[in-house]
Amino acid sequence: MNDILVVEDQEFDFRIIKAILEEKHHSLTHATSAEHALVEIHRHLPALILMDIEMPGMNGLELCRQLKQDEYSAHVPIIFISSYSDRQHIDEAFAAGGVDYIVKPFNKTEVQQRVSTYLMLIEATHRQQQISTLKDILLMTSGLAHELNTPLGNCLTASGSLEMQSQTLHQALNKKSLTAKALNSGLQKIDHANTLLMRNLLKTSEMVGEFQTMFNDYSTPDGEAINIHDMALMLFEPFTYQSYPFRLSFDVQGQLHMDHGSNTIQRVLLELMANSCKHAQLEPGDNLEVVLKLEQRGQYAQLIYEDNAAELSAEQAAQILSPFYTTARANGALGLGGTRIAQGITLLLNGSIEVQALRPRGVRFSIQVPLQSQSGSPNRLQAGARY
Structure with a gap:
C-alpha cells in the first residue's frame, strides 16, 4: 500500500x-x-x-x-x-x-498506469538504497572477518603450542624421565602460550563487542529537546583526565528540538571526542582543542565538530568514515569509530556528514541533520543564547 x-x-x-x-x-x-x-x-x-x-x-x-x-x-x-x-x-x-x-x-486506465509507474520508480529507488545499505553491512562483515583472522590464527597457534607442551610433559612423566629443568622449561612455554591465547581472545572479544554496537537501537522519546551545549559538557568530563589538557568551546545557538535522535547524536559526539583523544599527536604542554558549532540552515541543523588532534592528509580524511580504517592501528585501534559515526548520521537520522582535514593539523566533521523527521512532527532549532 x-x-x-x-x-x-x-x-x-x-x-x-x-x-x-x-x-x-x-x-x-x-x-x-x-x-x-x-x-x-x-x-x-x-x-x-x-x-x-x-x-x-x-x-x-x-x-x-x-x-x-x-x-x-x-x-x-x-x-x-x-x-x-x-x-x-x-x-x-x-x-x-x-x-x-x-x-x-x-481516463481510468491512464490515471492508474501513470500513478503505478511513479510508485514503481519510488519503490525501485528505495530498493536500491536498501541494496546499498546491505552492501555496506556486507563490507563491514567482510572487514570484521579479515580483522578477526589474525587474532584467531594466533589463538590456534597458542592452542597448538599448549597441546604439544602438555603431551611432551605427560610423555616424560609417564616414562619417569621428567627433570626439573624440563618441567620448568615446559611450564614457561605453557605460560607464554597461555598469555598469547588470552591476549588474542580479549582482542577478538573487543572486536566483536565494537561490531555489535554498530546495530544498537538509539531510540528517543518523541519531542525530546537536545541541548548540545549541556550534552557535550557531560560527555566531555571523562576526557579531562586524558594525557593532553582537553579544552571545549562552543558556538551554539539554542537547543535542537527533534522527535527522534538525541541518543544517536550523543553517541556520535562521544565517538568524535574519543577519536580526538585516541589520535592526538600533540607536543607536551599543548591543549587538545575541540570546537562545537550548531546553527540552522534552512530545513537542516548543521553541527560542526573541529579538533586539532593530528595532522591528516586529504586522502586520510576521505577514508576516516570507511569501515575499519584507522591511523592508530599500531596502537591496537580497530577503526570502527568513524563507521559508527557515519551510520548514526546517515542511516538513523537521514542526514549527511563530510570530513575535511585542517591545517596545520586537525579535522572538521560537518554534520547535517533534517529538522523534520520522515515520520513525525517537525524538528526545530529553538532560538537562544550563544554560548
Missing part, C-alpha cells in the same frame, strides 16, 4: 480519483487547499502527490514550487491534474517541478 496525497478542492473530482486508485489498493489522503496540503505533508510525507492547478488561495503551481524548495519534500513526485490541456499550462506545470500531467476528465 502506497500513501498518495490528492490536493483537489472539488469534492466530485476527488471522489472519482479515489474510486480509480482504491481499485488498485492505494491509500489516499485528501487536502482541499494548498494550505491544507502543507499541514498534511508536514504531518506525514506522502510517497506521491496528485495536485490540481486551479485552487482558491495558493494555486498548485505555487505550492509545487514551495515543496521543491524544501529539502524535506523536494524528492516527492508531483503529478498535476487539470482541466487545461493547452501547451502553456502543461509547460508551466513541468517548469514548477511536476513530473507528469493528467488532463480532466479522467
Whole structure:
C-alpha cells in the first residue's frame, strides 16, 4: 500500500480519483487547499502527490514550487491534474517541478498506469538504497572477518603450542624421565602460550563487542529537546583526565528540538571526542582543542565538530568514515569509530556528514541533520543564547 496525497478542492473530482486508485489498493489522503496540503505533508510525507492547478488561495503551481524548495519534500513526485490541456499550462506545470500531467476528465486506465509507474520508480529507488545499505553491512562483515583472522590464527597457534607442551610433559612423566629443568622449561612455554591465547581472545572479544554496537537501537522519546551545549559538557568530563589538557568551546545557538535522535547524536559526539583523544599527536604542554558549532540552515541543523588532534592528509580524511580504517592501528585501534559515526548520521537520522582535514593539523566533521523527521512532527532549532 502506497500513501498518495490528492490536493483537489472539488469534492466530485476527488471522489472519482479515489474510486480509480482504491481499485488498485492505494491509500489516499485528501487536502482541499494548498494550505491544507502543507499541514498534511508536514504531518506525514506522502510517497506521491496528485495536485490540481486551479485552487482558491495558493494555486498548485505555487505550492509545487514551495515543496521543491524544501529539502524535506523536494524528492516527492508531483503529478498535476487539470482541466487545461493547452501547451502553456502543461509547460508551466513541468517548469514548477511536476513530473507528469493528467488532463480532466479522467481516463481510468491512464490515471492508474501513470500513478503505478511513479510508485514503481519510488519503490525501485528505495530498493536500491536498501541494496546499498546491505552492501555496506556486507563490507563491514567482510572487514570484521579479515580483522578477526589474525587474532584467531594466533589463538590456534597458542592452542597448538599448549597441546604439544602438555603431551611432551605427560610423555616424560609417564616414562619417569621428567627433570626439573624440563618441567620448568615446559611450564614457561605453557605460560607464554597461555598469555598469547588470552591476549588474542580479549582482542577478538573487543572486536566483536565494537561490531555489535554498530546495530544498537538509539531510540528517543518523541519531542525530546537536545541541548548540545549541556550534552557535550557531560560527555566531555571523562576526557579531562586524558594525557593532553582537553579544552571545549562552543558556538551554539539554542537547543535542537527533534522527535527522534538525541541518543544517536550523543553517541556520535562521544565517538568524535574519543577519536580526538585516541589520535592526538600533540607536543607536551599543548591543549587538545575541540570546537562545537550548531546553527540552522534552512530545513537542516548543521553541527560542526573541529579538533586539532593530528595532522591528516586529504586522502586520510576521505577514508576516516570507511569501515575499519584507522591511523592508530599500531596502537591496537580497530577503526570502527568513524563507521559508527557515519551510520548514526546517515542511516538513523537521514542526514549527511563530510570530513575535511585542517591545517596545520586537525579535522572538521560537518554534520547535517533534517529538522523534520520522515515520520513525525517537525524538528526545530529553538532560538537562544550563544554560548
